[in-house]
Amino acid sequence: MHYLFWCKDNNTSTPQDMCWVSLRMREQHFPGHVLCWVSMRMRDHLFPSPWQRHDALRAEVGAQAGAADTARETSTALYPLIVRQGMDKYKVLEEWRAGSFGATCIVKEAVGDGRRFAVKKVECIDEHEANLALKEAMVLLNLQHPNICAYKEFFITWDNTISSLFLSLVMDVSDQGDLGGIVRLKRQLVKKMDETVIQMLLGQAIDVLVYIHKQKVLHRNLKPSNILLKDEDSFLLSDFVVETLAADEMKLKIRMDDECKLWMAPEALQFSYSEKSDVWSLGCVLLDMMTCSITNDAEVAALLQEIRLDPVCLENVLKTLVGKVGYSADLCQVLLQMLQIHPVQRATAIELMDVPYVKECLILVGSPLSGVKKTLPPGVSDELYEGGIEKALEFMQIYTDFEDAQISALRHLSWYIADQDGWLCIEEIIRLVVQAMKLHSDSLDIQLEGIWILRDLVSQALAHGLNEECFISNELITTLVRGMRSFLPNTGLLSQICSLMMMLSANEVAAELLGKAGVLQDTLKIMESSLENRELCLSCCGLLWSMAMTESHTRREWLVYAVPVIFNLVLKHLHDGQLVESACCSLWILCLKGCVVEEQTESISWALLESLHAHPQRPVLVKNACLALASLLRTSELAAFRVLVPVSGKNGIALIKEIYHLHSDDPEIVENMCLLFSEMAHYGDTRPEMLSQNMGPFMREIKVKFASTEEIVTLAESTLSKLET
Incomplete structure (x- = not known):
């Protein structure tokens, strides 16, 4: 291959x-x-x-x-x-444990602080399946939630001993154990699981499912051993399975054991997954916890299989859990909604949010989905005025869950960052600001305050030459992307986010993360629907240009999609010099990358010439418009004919010659113009008109004036040579 x-x-x-x-x-x-x-x-x-x-x-x-x-x-x-060698950066700490969806082991980093991770490797049929699974898995890197076990990286390896490709997923690991261990211990001791623990899990799990399902992500592998303990009353959902791997029927029929099947929804056993399949699996986990004191391992396994076939079985066990074990009827009613055999009758995670008992669980765990926000007691925020940046950061760490506390701290922080060297502790400030924006993702005030601080910090850091790697992270990028998608009606916030993304995208790592997150398509959709908003379009144009410069992280079809959007922007704001200048920068890179199709060549050429006619005094606009026209001329004779047609009553050649006299002391502009004329002279049908416009004497004049500039002389000679043939 x-x-x-x-x-x-x-x-x-x-x-x-x-x-x-x-x-x-x-x-x-x-x-x-x-x-x-x-x-x-x-x-x-x-x-x-x-x-x-x-x-x-x-x-x-x-x-x-x-x-x-x-x-x-x-x-x-x-x-x-x-x-590089796939596992070279890790040291394997234990034997690989085989599972239904792959083998897992614990590793630690071979260098640095020796941080521990779990690595799961899944065998793939061929390169196509491996690449498809890798592409699907990339979305998991963007999951940022306090109750999701974070992924670190993915890679594909080749095992020469068995001639197979493997997709490897590296994720965080918890040293606190998993829910399966707690349930086993309770069952051995024949002890009831406290309902408060069940409420904590239910609240956190519903919060996670709503979060991932809104992003069109399914877990597909929810069971007690994949629910890790974060601390005494907090859980982490781990070990997601992507669609390609979950749909590999042949492999799963061979490897899937009975224990794994226990937690799967009836339809999932037929390899049909949906959001409701995750809800069924969570219901099975809750049922497992609730039956600790009345069933042994074999009995609960039989129960989980029987409820798939007979709804009466579930009703009977729920009566026992209320009457004999002492669980609340409301909890059992929730379980009944989660464990309906037919998916159409089963509740979704979003529907469960409105159930009063589930809402109580969400309040208990402090979920934003509960709609209840914590507020500080009067006078507590006065502590902020006792210090500067350090005090604000300390305050943010203490009152993480309080929206009003975070807003006060962010505002206090912004006062000091503008006047002090905030960039000196940029990593800690960005970490806490991003944390506040993530935990209070529904708060417009926190998003606005956070973006202002991040912009100031990044500007300071870049001005002082600080290495961007120190503060750019996947968490920062995903927080910005989430803010962009969550507050579409707020054009002010969107404009600030786009400006910050443009600053960050100069860094290769940030550009890659933004590309993978689909920021370009978001930006174009925003601009397309907000052409009347000057400031927002200005920010979007800057981000588009920056993203287009990194095509390796940008899907080409969206660059093609951008061309008519920018054309319409120029039409609507032709007399706005700053905005048209930004649009011409974008058009240059789009023309250069061949994103303008033949049918658009004349209209884009016209737009560039009109921009030059409307704003001849703007040097950046002139540079980029000439480069864009040169790109079009190189590939299409239609662009050459468009230049010859009068623009606002003036021939394009005459227009550019006039603009030359405004910028004749700028070698870069002159070079770009010479490049344009050299491309135009390539077409025999255009040479007579160029000669009639006295292009020969004009190019010789430039050649003499810039005799010491090799590039200009070369282009001038090229043009003269073509005109003389």
Whole structure:
């Protein structure tokens, strides 16, 4: 199989180490290596002039198009790339334990502080299944919830001993044990599980299910051993299973044991999963906890199987749990809604939120879904005025669950950050600000205050040359993305989020995280529906340009989608110089990457020429509009004819020549214009008109004036040579 990919020397970190490589991958040559797709942003300093940047970036686009063609021919995604040995960074601490969906073991990092993780490896049929499963799993990296066991990374490895591909998932591990251990102990001691513990689990689990189901994510593997203990009264849901792996019927029929089947919904046993399948599994977990004092292991196993077939069985055991064991009738009524055999009759997690007993559980665990917010006693916030940044951070840590406390602390913090060196403790500040935004994701005030602080901090850090890796994290990016999607009507907040994302996206790690989170499509949809909002469109344009510069993390179809959106923006705001300038920057990168289809060439060329006519004094606009036109001219003669047609009563060549006299002391603008004319002179039908516009003397004048600038001289000579043929 033939793959094209970016290759970067792992021993260095500079962009100069990047190159395109082609490799015929043979399995036997690379045992145990990780396979993935890695990309790096092309930096301007690699190519000192706009002309070189233009040609080099176009070469990049061509190479990527070749990679896309290879992908289509092989029907395989462009993930595979040899990077490093998969498990080299970890030390295995125990034997691999086989399970229905894969094998698991505990590891620790080989370097650093030796942090422990759980690694689960799942065998895949072929590269296609491995890549598909990896793509589906990426969404799990974005899950940020206090009751979800976080994932660290995923990778694909090749096991040469058995000639198989494995998807490996690295996740956090809890040293407190799991719910299965508590239930087993209670059952051995024939002791009742306290209803408060059940309420705590129910409240936290419903909070998690609502969170993941709203994001179209299913757990598919909910059982006591996958519910970890965080502390005395807090749980973590772990070990999610992606759709591709859960639908592998042949493998699961062989490996799925009876214990695993106990917790699965009736329809899930037929490999049909839905949100309600997770609700059934949670109901089984609760039933297991409630029957500790009246059933042994064999009896509860039989019970969990029988309730799938006979609804009367569940009704009888619930009567026993109320009358004999002493559980509340309200709890048992919730269980009845969760364990309906037919999915259509079963409640969803969102529907359960409205059940009074479940709402009490949500209040008990402090879930935002309860609608009840904690408030500080009067006078407590006065503590903030006793100190500066350190006091605000301490206050935020003490009163994490109090929305009003977090708002007060954030406002106090913002006063000091503007005047003090807040960037010196940027990691701690960002951690607590993001935590507040995440825990109070429904609070507009906290989102606004948090974004203002993050913008100030990032600006300070970049101004002082601080390494972005110190403060960029997956948690920060996912918090921003969640805010963007949760407050769509609030254009002020959206504008601030887009501006901050644009600042962050200059970093390769942040650009990759934003790309994977689907930020580009969100940005385009926001801009498309808010063309009247100048400030929001300005922020969106900046973010679009920055994201488009990193195509490896951006789906091409969304770049193509962006072209008409930007065109409509120019039409609506043609006389707004700052906004049109930003739009021209975006159009340049879109034209350069070949995202303008043939049918759009004339209209986009017209928009660029109108922008030049409306704002000839703006140097950045002129630079980017000329580069965008040069890109269109290189691929389409239609663009050349459009330049020759009068724009607002003026021929395009005459217009650009006039603009030249406004910026004749700016070598970069002159070089971009020369590039445009060189591309235009390539077409024989345009040369007579160019000659009639005295382009020969004009180019010779430029050649003399910029005789010491090699790039301009070369382009001028190229144009003259074409005009003389």
